[in-house]
Amino acid sequence: MRSFLQKTLAPRVGQVLVAANADEADELTRRHRIDLVVLDIAMPGRDGITWLKSLRAEGHGCEAVLITAFADLDTAIEALRAGASDFILKPFRVTQILNALRQGLERAELRRQNFVLRRSLSQRTPAAGGLVGQSLAIRGLQAAIQRVAGVDSTVLLTGESGTGKELAALALHRHSPRAAGPFVPVNCATLSAELIESELFGHAWRSSDGTRQLHDGLFVYAQGGTLFLDEVGELPMALQATLLRALEERRIRPVGSEQEVPVDVRIIAATHRPLAREVEAGRFRPDLYYRLQVVEINLPPLRKHKEDIPALVEHFINTLAPQLGLPPIEVSPDELAFLAQYDWPGNVRELRNLIERSLILGALNVSALYQGLARAEARTPAPPAPVAPLTTDLQTLEKNHILAVLASVGGDKTRAAQSLGISRRTLERRVAEWGG
Structure with a gap:
């Protein structure tokens, strides 16, 4: 069954990981960020429902499709209470499992889009459209964006406040191979030092019933897309080290969690401060500055x-x-x-x-x-x-x-x-x- 599912799903999704039992599955969830789980109820050792409950208790919110050959109404109800998003009886047709996976992934994507949309509305993200103007300065800026958009390198946008750095970041995203993914903006100057780490990387906590809950951060919501860090020069020094590690290793650790989460995002940063001077003054880490300044684009004042x-x-x-x-x-x-x-x-x-x-x-x-x-x-x-x-x-x-x-x-x-x-x-x- 595992071999059949792997061969069937591999051409249709980004990556398929397989596990023979709950212990192997635990190891996979520690090393990878899982979007959707196809889970058999009858497994050696811990059964599927028991493992799913433990997965939810650790804060994982991935979609879960349960399959079984032996089911009654009580089992189905218990599976749904454990956090299953769908329930399929064996034997099943290929179209059934594909439809279940498609619907599960669509629900996960819809949650992410809703989150990004709410942030966009609350932060007044600029609407669609290019950089307006035909002056020599704007044509040079447009040409730079076209050249840089196609690569996945980190970009640092500099310039005075109000010059349109977020609009330039949006143009970089929309002309990039990541255009189908989300564009997630965050203004580092508007968040308190206490909140910004959990906002970026997520956080874990224990609920009143003792179960562990995990709140995804902006790095996770930007998976496959672009994370725009506006006013990056306002980040506290302690968080600069955490951000540097995330950029270099492409892994993050939510606040209060022991588990690292792999991330696949492009970083575009912006600042109105001259970061080179901030480095000289000891207010910005030089290693993070050089990591962000892979490509620097300056936006001209009006x-x-x-x-x-x-x-x-x-x-x-x-x-x-x-x-x-x-x-x-x-x-x-x-x-x-x-x-x-x-x-x-x-x-x-x-x-x-x-x-x-x-x-x-x-x-x-x-x-x-x-x-x-x-x-x-x-x-x-x-x-x-x-x-x-x-x-x-x-x-x-x-x-x-x-x-x-x-x-x-x-x-x-x-x-x-x-x-x-x-x-x-x-x-x-x-x-x-x-x-x-």
Whole structure:
């Protein structure tokens, strides 16, 4: 029976391991991560149901299909209570066992997809789509991603906050051979030092009835896919050593467990910190830094490719308006020219937030940018004479923008002031200056 099942299943699944009894099966579960077990009830030594109960008590949540030639209703009920996901009577047809395995693996995959989806929704994982823009900087970034995506090497993404490192990681995943697997992101800066180890590697505990429970970590949920470690520079030093070991040995040990679990994931890490300086300062392990820096890709800040702003504005309007259930807004050439004069310290994320806020308010809302430019001008020495017309141009843009917002709300100064993010008194003073 074992030989028959091995020959039947080997061409259809990734790997088939066989055991003649419960002791051999115990050894396999210690050395391998098992997705599904086909288990006979009548075995020498411990029977199948007894072994399955012990497997569940140790925290293994793999799917289990039980087969037997001698069964009654009580046996079937006991098997289901022990954690069996399916129950097949001998003799059976090949299609029966294949259907049982397919359904079991689909259930396991569905649980993993649900977990990844919940994390994606809670962490606002970027939607499908490529890196937007046709500037020289973005074309170079796209070419680098295409070259690196096809190999399984670890990638370190660097760049300022808001430059789109998670979007670049997602593009690497979707152009890789692992695209059919999950993309699991985790922001290392948002988890406490007490939680991040169990979040990454899982943890085991004893329940009230004395049985052992095992909670899978993100490494397990990312099996066959990509694990994206955002802000990896925020990891505590103690956890950096554990992560290094996991990367080198491709095995993890859940917190509180004695069992190691093999993992098959690609690691993409990202940081806004210069990790080389963090190594010099003793805040980041040099061996982990060199392990992550197999391939390093730097993402340019938005101020270095402002020619992509019109394309980014159009992209954000087209994607965010349907999500928010709001009509798109019109952005004039003068307004686009004004956006190009701002240096965008928050990079693409700041531009995205501006467009989202503007869609909610019904018009491009640049009051915060005026304040940012004013602060920048206050910190900058007086410009030479050729640059002087810029201030007048900004004043004209400000006037046109305020008057356009007033017109869009039918002259209601209270609503216009709210949309512009200024007080009604300030709005009235500006309009009075223009003779309005």
